[in-house]
Amino acid sequence: MVMAETNVVRADGIFQPVLPKGDVVDMAKKRREPDAEKAKFACRDVRVFYGASEALHGIDMEIANSGVTALIGPSGCGKSTFLRVFNRMNDTIPNARVTGDILMDGEDIYGKKVDPVLLRARVGMVFQKPNPFPKSIYDNVAYGPRIHGLAVSNSELDYIVEKSLKRAGLWDEVKDRLKESGTGLSGGQQQRLVIARAIAVSPEVILMDEPASALDPIATAKLEELIDELKEKYCILIVTHSMAQAARVSQRTAFFHLGDLVEYDDTQSIFTNPKDQRTQDYITGRTG
Amino acid sequence: MSAFESIHQSDRAVKRMTRRRGQELRFRLFGLGAVIAAMVVLAWLTISLVGTGYTAFYQHHMTLEVFLDEAVLDPTGERNAENLRKANFRKIIQEAIYARFPEVSERRQKSALFKIVSASGATNQVRQMAYANPALVGRTLTLSVPTSDDVDQLLKGYIDRDAPEKRRKISNQQIVWVDALKATGEIKSQFNWTFFTGVDSRDPELAGIAGAVVGSLMALAVAFVVSVPAGVGAAVYLEEFAPQNRFTDFIEININNLAAVPSIVFGLLGLAVFLNFFGMPRSAPLVGGLVLALMTLPTVIIATRAALRSVSPSIIDGALSLGASHTQAVFHHKVPLAAPGILTGSIIGMAQALGETAPLLMIGMVAFVTEIPSGLTEPASALPVQIFLWSDSAERAWAERTSAAIIVLLMVLVTMNALAIFLRTRLERRW
Numbered sequence: 131m132v133m134a135e136t137n138v139v140r141a142d143g144i145f146q147p148v149l150p151k152g153d154v155v156d157m158a159k160k161r162r163e164p165d166a167e168k169a170k171f172a173c174r175d176v177r178v179f180y181g182a183s184e185a186l187h188g189i190d191m192e193i194a195n196s197g198v199t200a201l202i203g204p205s206g207c208g209k210s211t212f213l214r215v216f217n218r219m220n221d222t223i224p225n226a227r228v229t230g231d232i233l234m235d236g237e238d239i240y241g242k243k244v245d246p247v248l249l250r251a252r253v254g255m256v257f258q259k260p261n262p263f264p265k266s267i268y269d270n271v272a273y274g275p276r277i278h279g280l281a282v283s284n285s286e287l288d289y290i291v292e293k294s295l296k297r298a299g300l301w302d303e304v305k306d307r308l309k310e311s312g313t314g315l316s317g318g319q320q321q322r323l324v325i326a327r328a329i330a331v332s333p334e335v336i337l338m339d340e341p342a343s344a345l346d347p348i349a350t351a352k353l354e355e356l357i358d359e360l361k362e363k364y365c366i367l368i369v370t371h372s373m374a375q376a377a378r379v380s381q382r383t384a385f386f387h388l389g390d391l392v393e394y395d396d397t398q399s400i401f402t403n404p405k406d407q408r409t410q411d412y413i414t415g416r417t418g
Numbered sequence: 419m420s421a422f423e424s425i426h427q428s429d430r431a432v433k434r435m436t437r438r439r440g441q442e443l444r445f446r447l448f449g450l451g452a453v454i455a456a457m458v459v460l461a462w463l464t465i466s467l468v469g470t471g472y473t474a475f476y477q478h479h480m481t482l483e484v485f486l487d488e489a490v491l492d493p494t495g496e497r498n499a500e501n502l503r504k505a506n507f508r509k510i511i512q513e514a515i516y517a518r519f520p521e522v523s524e525r526r527q528k529s530a531l532f533k534i535v536s537a538s539g540a541t542n543q544v545r546q547m548a549y550a551n552p553a554l555v556g557r558t559l560t561l562s563v564p565t566s567d568d569v570d571q572l573l574k575g576y577i578d579r580d581a582p583e584k585r586r587k588i589s590n591q592q593i594v595w596v597d598a599l600k601a602t603g604e605i606k607s608q609f610n611w612t613f614f615t616g617v618d619s620r621d622p623e624l625a626g627i628a629g630a631v632v633g634s635l636m637a638l639a640v641a642f643v644v645s646v647p648a649g650v651g652a653a654v655y656l657e658e659f660a661p662q663n664r665f666t667d668f669i670e671i672n673i674n675n676l677a678a679v680p681s682i683v684f685g686l687l688g689l690a691v692f693l694n695f696f697g698m699p700r701s702a703p704l705v706g707g708l709v710l711a712l713m714t715l716p717t718v719i720i721a722t723r724a725a726l727r728s729v730s731p732s733i734i735d736g737a738l739s740l741g742a743s744h745t746q747a748v749f750h751h752k753v754p755l756a757a758p759g760i761l762t763g764s765i766i767g768m769a770q771a772l773g774e775t776a777p778l779l780m781i782g783m784v785a786f787v788t789e790i791p792s793g794l795t796e797p798a799s800a801l802p803v804q805i806f807l808w809s810d811s812a813e814r815a816w817a818e819r820t821s822a823a824i825i826v827l828l829m830v831l832v833t834m835n836a837l838a839i840f841l842r843t844r845l846e847r848r849w
Contacts (some may be wrong), residue, residue, distance in 0.1 A: 222738060224662070251741030261732035263751060274740040277750070324736070331740055 168235075170195045170335060170365045171216060176230035178211050178220060185211050187389045188230065198357060198366045200380035200397065202373060204412065207386040209369045213337050216367065217253040218246040234335075251278055254328030258340040260320035262312035262327070267304050270312040270323055271295060274331035290330050298326035299356050318349025322356060329360075336360065338368040342375060354379050373413055377401050385409045467828075471821030477610040477623060478570045479562045480535055480599060484514045484544060488556045497552040507545045511535065511563075518604075519595065530592055534599070536564040536623045564612070565605060567622040567815035569596050573605070576814055587814075613822060617788050618804065622815035625808070627823050629790045633703050633783065633798030634772060636791065640707020641714060641771050646764045648711075649718030656719070657726045658748045677716035684713045685780025693781060700782035701797040709777045714767035721763020725756035758845040765838035769831050775802040801827050 171193035178186040186208045193199050193216075201209040211220065218239065220226040232239050239249055251274070262270050271291045274280075281287035291308070295301040300322045304315070312323050321341055328336055338357070342350040357379050360366060370376050376383050377397060384394040385406070393400060393409045404410040425431060488495070490513075491505040512532050516522065522531055540563035548554050564570075568587045571577050577586050579593060588596075599605040616626020656673075660666045688709035692698045698705050729752050737747040753760075778784065784803050791798035799807075801823065808820045 217739060219735065219739065222735075222744075247741050247743045249741075250739055255735075255739035257732060257735060257739075259732055261730070261736040263733060263736065264755065273737070273742075273750075277740070277742050277746055327736075327740065 168195050169193060170234065172231075172233040172236075173215075174231040174233075176212070176215060176228065176232060178208070178215065179225075179227040179229075180223070181225045185389055186215075189391045191384065191391055191394060193365065193367060194382060195365055196361065197381040198361045198368060198379050200376035200383045201367065201369045201386060202371075202376050202383060202412075203386035203392075205371075206388075208389040209384075209386045210339055212386065213339055213367060213369050214255075216335065216337055217250045217255055219250075219255065221246055251331050252333055253335040253337060254331060254333035255337040256321065256324050256328060256339065256341045259344055260317055260324055262315070262320050262323050264311060264313050266309045267295075267312045267315070267323060268308040271326050271330045274327060278331060280331070294326040294330040295323075297329055297360070298322045299352065299359075300326055316349070318345050318352055321345060321349070321353060325356065325360075329364075333364065335365045335367065338366065340369050340371060343371060350375070373401070385412065387412070467821050467825055470818055471825045473574045473576075474613060474818040474822035475610050476607045477612065478565045478573050478605050478607050480565050480605045481603075482511070482514045482535070482540070482561050482563055483517070483558060484510060484561050485517075485558045486510060486544070486548060486555045487513065491548065491555050492552075497555065499549055499552060502548050502552055502555070503545065505545075505548075507541045507548070508537070510544060511537075511540045527591065530589060531595065533566055534569050534592065534595060536566050536621060538621055539564040539624045562606075562608075564623045565596075567813055569605070570623060571814050572596060573600065573607070574818075576818075613819070617790055618786060618799065618807070619788065622811075622813055622819055625819060627801060627804060627826060629787055630799045630801045630804035630823075631826075632790050633706070633787070634800040634802075636703035636794055636798065637706035637710055637778075637783075637800055638768060638772055640704055640794065641710035642764075642768055644708060644711035645714045645718055645767065649715050649764070649767075650722050650760055652715075653719045653722030653726065654748065654753060657723045658744070658752070673716050673719050677720060680776070681713055681774050682776035682780060684709050685777030687712065688777060688781045699795045699797075701785045701787070701799075702795045703783075703791060703798045703800075704794040705781050706778050706783050706798070706800060707794075709781060710771040710774060713774065713777060714771045717767035717770065718760075718764050721767070722756065722760045725759025725763065726752055728759065729755045758842040761845070762838045762842045765834055765841070769834040769838075772834070773802055773827065773831060775800075775806050778803050779806075801830075 169192040171191075173189055173191045173193075176186060176189040176191075177184055189212060201213060203209050214220045215228055215232055216234075216239070218228075220228055228240060234249075234253075238244070263273060265273070268291055271294050272281075272287050275287060275290050281290055292301060292305075295304065300319060303319060304310075304323075312320065315323060321344075325336070325341075342353050345353060354375065357366060357368065361379075361381075368376075368380065380397045382395065383397040383400040385392045385400065385404075385408075387408050393404060393406045395405075400409065401413060404413060410416075487510060490509050491502060491507070492498075494501070512528070515531055515535060516528060519531055522528055540561075543561065543563055544559075547559070565573075568577070569592075572579075572588050572593065573596065577588060583590050596605065612624060613626050615628050616624060617629035619625040656666065656670065688705055692705045692708055693700060733751050733755065734747045737751050738744070742750065778800050783798060783800050784807065785797055785799065786807070787797050787799045789796075805820055805823045805827065808816045808823065
């Protein structure tokens with residue numbers, strides 16, 4: 131890697147990387163901490179239709195600017211559908227239709243001027259099944275910056291890749307085999323690679339659709355640790371089947387049932403003092 | 419007896435189980451039988467082809483002392499190349515073989531003697547040598563000239579020596595001469611290079627497949643250049659970008675049906691469109707290639723669409739979620755991942771085109787072409803057409819050459835398919 135040659139280790143042993151010039155580095159310096167007070171997303175009467183059937187029946191919800199918001203609920207309750215509203219991935223499904231307002235920083239993301247391609251650069255996504263590209267680890271992470279033209283030089287691209295992998299907690303495991311295929315990693319490593327890939331585009335929001343459902347408990351623990359770190363910098367929405375996971379990683383939890391938002395509150399309140407009977411039944415394991 | 423009765427342990431349950439096992443066993447046996455039958459037929463085909471074809475790979479040649487008589491070839495002494503080309507080399511060969519058997523004097527006997535060597539083969543060989551080097555005139559050369567196809571067939575054991583003389587193409591006297599020459603080593607068998615380097619000929623002993631192979635390769639190159647980019651492009655567009663409506667459904671149905679259209683119809687289309695309407699040259703590899711391209715287009719399109727469809731949608735979701743546009747997702751991920759399948763489909767389509775005869779007949783590639791084509795618009799034949807032509811010829815010697823040409827064609831096809839498999843596994847391993 132080019133970076134390794136230009137980095138300096140100071141006499142007192144502190145590693146001091148030489149930062150390449152370019153947009154990403156400039157932006158990273160300037161990047162302001164998210165304003166926790168303001169909502170990132172505001173949803174009003176969001177309905178999603180698959181053909182004639184309505185999957186979501188008018189959701190009103192605000193998503194906080196920082197921290198982790200968990201969406202829980204039984205299978206088929208519409209939580210994944212709701213998640214895919216935020217990066218307009220529902221657009222790729224034929225016959226799917228979204229109505230209502232979804233405002234991101236006050237701007238309607240379904241507005242006519244909004245390009246879903248750019249929106250998806252701002253709102254990253256991690257899927258249920260790890261889906262690294264069948265390319266090298268380096269190319270996986272570099273793909274997003276490349277298509278958006280974020281790096282002006284190879285050294286800047288190296289820098290982005292390294293930083294993203296470090297932030298995803300994968301760097302130490304893969305730094306010596308960046309040229310090897312991303313599909314050769316273990317499931318947990320693949321999922322962290324996919325997160326690094328999403329981070330590399332410098333998104334503001336990361337959507338996670340049951341990211342740990344294909345992982346073993348140890349990989350899940352690592353992933354949850356990572357989510358905990360990432361929540362400082364990104365607005366994270368996570369769909370999960372595991373209530374324990376929602377309790378561990380999220381600050382706010384929304385309970386969905388049959389296409390309705392039943393209850394939305396601080397995670398602690400939801401799990402200790404649910405107001406709705408359906409929520410109580412679900413979290414105590416009586417339904418679901 | 420067990421402690422409690424289960425319905426899975428009763429006598430009727432045992433019967434049900436026996437029946438089920440029997441059905442499964444029968445199915446497996448049918449499968450095995452089908453495989454064995456296919457192997458037997460394949461072995462049969464191979465044995466019969468190789469059995470009749472291998473003899474075409476060697477050929478009998480006769481060593482002759484040829485005196486290039488100046489009095490016959492160049493009475494004026496000018497050594498003019500043009501005159502030499504027209505000179506009577508037939509007489510030179512005749513004299514050479516008469517000199518070998520001085521005891522033969524009767525005219526009909528002499529004529530029979532001359533028929534031991536390939537009349538035009540030996541004559542042309544000497545003519546070309548003298549034309550290339552006029553200084554040879556007046557000298558005596560020791561040459562190896564091809565024997566006639568009848569002598570060759572006799573020595574290969576295809577002519578029954580015990581049959582009545584009138585029913586074979588070679589007389590008792592000729593057999594005596596040939597056996598004598600064979601015994602002295604003057605007639606020897608050698609590897610039949612002519613078969614690989616020669617072009618089509620009226621004389622089996624001089625015929626080769628080089629012209630047809632070159633014609634086939636040219637047509638195939640044209641077909642590849644036209645049908646693969648067009649087919650892959652059409653498939654990518656139809657699969658990824660075309661709107662889904664009745665019109666595209668109609669196109670899709672037509673493409674699928676096109677794959678089942680008899681190939682001779684494509685030949686008729688080529689005749690009507692390329693030859694009659696556009697006025698392209700007859701018998702040309704260019705037109706042959708275009709017709710074959712039309713014929714393989716549906717195969718390439720169908721294979722490409724199947725390959726595109728088999729790419730995991732999760733990869734595309736991943737690309738889209740990073741902010742790749744649909745076009746980028748398709749060209750950065752879907753097409754590269756489908757490449758092994760596309761490649762396999764294309765090569766198999768090409769192999770299919772290589773073996774195709776019927777459409778080429780319609781556009782005149784069935785012509786008797788005695789030169790290796792030098793360009794895409796020159797008259798040419800193709801290997802399967804050559805096989806078709808030879809299989810129709812009367813002389814016994816064509817049979818072995820037909821089989822040998824089929825062996826060559828099959829080997830090329832097997833090689834192409836092996837290449838397809840190799841490339842597919844090779845490319846897939848990278849991912």
